[in-house]
Amino acid sequence: MVRKRVISIASFLVVIVCITFIVIFNNQRVVFANMGGNEGTYSMITSSVDIEITGVDDGRLYNTNVTPQFNIGTATLNGSPFTSGTQINAEGSYTLTVTAGSQTETIQFLIVKTPPTGTVIVNQGNQYTNSVGVSISISPDAGLTAITHLQFSFNGNPYRQIPYASSFILVIGNNDGEKVLSFKLVDGAGNESPEYVSPVISGVAEGGSYTSSQTITFNEGTATLNGNPFVSGTSVGANGSYVLVVTDHAGNSTTITFNINKPVPMKYTVKYDGNGATGGQEPVDSQSYENGHDVTVSDNSGNLVRTGFAFDGWNTSVDGSGINYVANNTFNINASDVTLYALWKINSYTLSFESNGGNVVATQNILYNTTATEPTAPNKPGYTFGGWFKEVALINQWSFTIDVITADKTLYAKWTISNSSNNNGGGSNPSPPQNSIPVPTPNTQPTPEEPKPERPVVTFKDLLGHWAKEMIEELASQGMITGYPDGSFHPNEHIKRHHMALIITRAFEFGPIREAVSFSDVSPSHPYYEAIMSLQQAGIVDGANGAFNPNHSLTRAEMAKILTLAFEIKPGGTVAFQDVPTTHWSYDYIAALAELEIVLGDNGKFKPDEPVTRAQFVAMMYRALNVIQ
Template identity: 30%
Template sequence: MGVGPVNSIYTSSDLVNWTKIYGGSGSLNGVTYGNGTFIVVGNRGDIFQNIDMYKITYNGNGSTGGTMPTDSNPYAQNATVTVLGNTGSLVKTGNTFAGWNTAANGTGTPYVANATFGMGAANVTLYAQWKANPTYTVTYNGNGSTGGTVPTDSNPYEQNATVTVLGNTGSLVKTGSTFAGWNTAANGTGTPYAANATFGMGAANVTLYAQWTVNPTYTVTYNGNGSTGGTVPTDSNPYEQNATVTVLGNTGSLVKTGNTFAGWNTAANGSGTSYVAGATFTMAAANVTLYAQWTVNPTYTVTYNGNGSTGGTVPTDSNPYEQNATVTVLGNTGSLVKTGSTFAGWNTAANGTGTPYAANATFGMGAANVTLYAQWTVNPTNTVTYNGNGSTGGTVPTDSNPYEQNATVTVLGNTGSLVKTGNTFAGWNTAANGSGTSYVAGATFTMAAANVTLYAQWTANSGGGSGGIPTPPDDSKVISENGELSLPAGKTGEVSLGNAITIDIPANATDKELKLTIKQLTGTQDLLTDEDVLASPIIEILKNFSENFSKPVSLTFKFDPTKLSGNKRVVVFYYDEVQKKWVEVGGVVRGNQITAEVTHFTKFAVMVVGQATSEPEPTINFSDLSEHWAKASIKQAVSSGIVTGYQDGTFKPDKTVTRAEFAVMLMNALKTERAGAALTFTDTAKIGSWAQKEVAQAVQTGIINGYEDGTFRPAGEITRAEMAAMIARALGKYSEANATTTSFADDKDIPMWAKAAVAYVKQASIVQGKGDNQFAPGDHATRAEAVTVLLNMLAQKSK
């Protein structure tokens, strides 16, 4: 303690540094010290004694930075203390300075800077008070992610703290989208942040939402690239860039004519990238079109070779054929011919050792061109031999020519001066007894499928010989062009109607005078069906007698070739008035004309038919007809269903006919629909099942009565008298023919029960007599005679 100027009192603890503790108006006179106490005596009698002094200490109370304020003043009790502020910028991590407190935990007296308080009797420590700062979080949200994990930021952030935005550390993904950073709003309307961006923390938690950019998608389209059938595959998947695409196969069975599917390519012309089914590629940033690729199929040709043909032209097939394509073999459309041979189809080898094919046959094309060679069957040839037939001198002519079937033979004259004692040479005949076809020198005939022998015919000179053979008529031909002809018996004739038809009548075709008329019919719809195709007008030929010609008559028709197409052909048909249908005759085509031979007249027409008829002509298969006198009638009867041939290919025209056989023929001709009567013959069991129905029908209609002993005798050979009686009954004319004489030379041999029938069938020209006007009632009828008589019956019935 010391006394200072102006009556002030100072204290010091170290005698160096002094602190003024009093400054009054009185005068201080000195200081005394005793017993550890200083006493100051003032001039007014004041006595001052020193007192205890206290200090203020500031404590950072956990501060982590800055310095604590320092108050070096000693404070006497009751002295006024002015609290210092945070002059040393104390800080404490995570906290804010909040003043001072006499207790560290804040339970004492709080003071703010510049606050005052009276010093107590003890030192005072003021503790800095800290208010913990509020912290906020940053949360990451996948915002619809479909994979990966969101980043985690576990740091607490005070307001204004700097936040560093995390990247997509958890590899978040969202199908069809690409990660595009973060945003404070899910819909992207807030603040966007990229990885490592920073922002100052506000006074609230922050959620950062993943942002997604929808990936662009691309399509794969398949293009048929000229396909002619099937459908292109469809890939409806959207592909993102870098997605893997699996290429489809030809699932829609695309086809292109003449080509084979060969995969896909990104360019229509194949210059791009090629893919096969099941291949994969990575999608780029553009749509992809895959074009079908086509490999042109190799094609092969079919060539026709005449193989030695001497005429006509080979068919031409200009079609290209792929392997396994079906080839339809052409017919002989160019009328190929080879002298001495008949066309017999095609073969893949010229010598016939390959595969044979007929017209319209089919085969699968291989992997090479095909040549089909015409095949030729050497035509069988037949000879014409001349026989002197009892000549007594001279030599027979010799014809060394081989003749094919249908070849024209010119009959030789008596070039070797044949003679026969008591006779005059009278031409030739196919039968020694003159019952065949007669020919004079220079006459022609068509060669059949058998050798021909021509027998010299002799006319007995006057006064000797047996006679009986007429002198051949002269060979002058009567010709008419107006469709009408009158022809003396035995003469040759020719009649035509414009250029529609020409009829040639050979000599001795009939022993009657012939009156013939040709008519071209109109309004013929009722005669035709929808399937009938005419290539000529319908021609009706009429004559003045009902019996057939004894020799074939030639009919030549002009037809319209434009009616033909493809593998069609023309054929002559006649109209069956009984069955009301057209029956095929056949014919030989030359240019736009066709010729056929017939023995009867009716309605005729040329019609278009297919390449092959549904049934072969029966007579073609009969090997034993040759030049038989009834050949044409037999053909007509077979076509009409009256009779059939034998399984060995013969007809057996001269075989006798049983009663059962004739009953079947007769009822086939009449086409009756009756059920038939019950058979009561004692030998019914002997009637074959094949004939029982027809015999029963004949009994029911009164055609058959049987014998007086109750038998039918089915196996018995029918006589000419029995045949005449059955025909007369069938026509209902039996009772009308009441003649007691028949005018046949052997009338006395004809049974009385048959005379009326024989008289009728003769008068109706159904049955003719034999030589010398003999009826021969007991002779057995042959198959040829039976069909001829039945055809005459039908002709009479249709009148």
């Protein structure tokens, strides 16, 4: 009921006449002062309206947006200011409080738009039953509100709604045949869940037998085929017996057994053979081909290599007499398996002769692993030719009947000074007649010192004042190292691993002690391939994870190992360097070189993991050569 208080117009006029000042309003009581200074207290009659809230009801559930409105006062919604007529669309629990003067109205309501979810299990998950009724078990998921009703449909008929119960028996009749039950869950807000229905499978039928591939689909859930995960829409074509089980998220499953029996065509394979490869892997063709199908020839994807040979494609015969193929060629399967053999082209290498002051000797082109033809001995006035040697240091003599060419090679002439000026051709002094007895005569003249063979002196323009100048120019004069075309050496530049291989093999001849194992990052076309592989077969260098890292800078520790193995120095000893603990992988190599003073430290440190400069490399080589000789 709306209560109203009324003040008359006449009384109001009296107040206007009599009142000089309005002093204060207090709890609907008004105090006036008259012209005489007397005060009086009078009752004031006012008008009041009750709070009315529309658009929402207290305690209600809603599954749509709501727009609360109120006629007077101010309001808060969940403690925040709220304006009448504002739409609320977010799910949640709400408290709306409207205040007008001493009046307060509060209502609570709930907005739930999310359909309820849960698990509906029919007949305990079994596909078959002989009963007229099946058990229904429902497990709701946690949500904002409880499920109040259950809707069900039988074989596609309109849904019927019944009060919610977590389990009950549903009568389905005693007629044989497939029966499809569908369910929906309904909450107090009227939200309906998606339809829950047993999986429906198409493409195969229970007990079916098929002579062609079948594409199987199902409308929901997950599936297994013979125990393995199966995706809807996948074609099954292999001959055999199959069991397909489709299970929905509620645990309902449908099982179908079927067979596929179709003629199996003959399948043929393509195999690749390395045919003598010393490294790499043959390509693998995992496909099988029916008769008449095209095959695309693989490239050398496994980086097959063969020492002394270059890969030149594939051939259908092991001896290369069949049909040649290169990468991406195609051929047809002709009712048989096919093996393609790597085709190898033998490498040709250059044998050069450094006559060391003698007349020029022509170079030879020699096939891999074959002997060279011994050239005519060179001439050098005042000297006797002493043969061709494998290294600048003239240590190992080359045998033209035994030694074979495995890489580009330079042989070096050895000379000894002639004891007679009549022997300018390089022969030996004639022996005295056997029937004569030589009578020694005193030699009053001192024997002249035998002059050393002449050797070009090499200098570099950027070594003036450098600590390693003499050592660098000495090894350069021996042909072991070279500089840059502009006449510089760049002594402080880091040396690369592939440059190290070239210099070491230029100075020494190494025999193989193990099978060649190719590196993934050093192809036969690499300019230093033969040098790197020579050190690998000699057991001097190894890769890391199948790679040689040719462009990486050589570290001081790596250099210590290489020199120790190249000069056949026994590893071991004691290291006094602070930064080389006994657990360091290169400890024994560094110790061996340190004891021979081939390597030196810097303020008690060796810095094993720092890159080697070109000058440091030459210094270690120089000291090693002098110690070993």
